[in-house]
Amino acid sequence: MPQDLEPAVNFGDKNLALISKIAPIIFNYRIPKKIEVELYDLKFPSPLTGASFKSETDILAIWLSMGLGSITFKTITKGIRLGNEPPRLQEINSNGKPGILNSVGLPGPGIDIFTKRIQNSTLWDYGRPLGISIGGDSGEEYVSNTKNIIHALKDKDNYFLELNISCPNTINGHTLADDPDQLDTVLKELRNMTPRVISVKVSPDSDYPLLSNIGEIVGSFSRTFINAGNTQYKTVNEAGVKKKNFSMPGGGVSGPSIFPRMLEMVHLFSSIGLPIMATGGISTIEHVKAVKEQGAILYGMATALVLDPFCVPKINSML
């Protein structure tokens, strides 16, 4: 049987949720007052944010209790998606650093079920901005998904929208990124539809001219920011994973090994003058200092939350 990291992660999540119910104090940390970041009308009590990769309320609640200033739900698409066949998640060692190779492929309940679930989510009670990550197979789908979300959340105001235009694990995950004119059209429609803050999440696999084109477009709209960025594509061979242990030819690498490329992207977007959330490989105060120096104001984390969530209160206390 091929090995698969996913059941181990799910098992870990269940244990974590159980421990947090029995002894919530273990995960309860105060965020120092002085580290709040304001972006437009959103107030992030800590600049550390949970990147889009999970939607389980109990787990997201634990990470918020540990000191994240915000959390973004896993990307939602129009219909129910099962994602790619397992095995689709592997722990890797990339350039001597721990990481994850995933080709999960955006499994999810579909927009209708998702919107019903988040309307009454207890995560709103934290009073921290929640990110709603939107995927789509076409520009029209991004627009119609967003319309559904705005309608469902008409009584809420502490959230931002994130367009995931950088998923390496679905056929159309890059559609808007590869066609900046279409991205421009979608952003125009969304801006006419809502004053909500909109983030656009880009890929470290896109080249400089494309990234800078996207950056110029995003910057031409009010109340936007860039999230740089998503996982970095590698084949199983490049990632050092045996073919039998992965159902797809490759997937997205996350964790510290993608940090240098992410830093280059932050540098680029900083020169365009955009507000930036830096996501990719962040797990230490040194990482945060380096991206802050390049101009990022928010710091997204995914892999570090799985490998060592206690880095959140640790970094908060050193900011």
Ligand SMILES: Cc1cc2nc3c(=O)[nH]c(=O)nc-3n(C[C@H](O)[C@H](O)[C@H](O)COP(=O)(O)O)c2cc1C
């Ligand atoms: C298992 C897994 C699932 C992910 N799913 C999503 C997703 O649904 N939407 C998204 O925008 N990014 C997704 N990501 C990417 C993360 O949000 C993040 O951009 C990336 O992992 C780099 O950050 P990290 O090095 O801190 O993990 C996923 C990452 C992992 C590891």
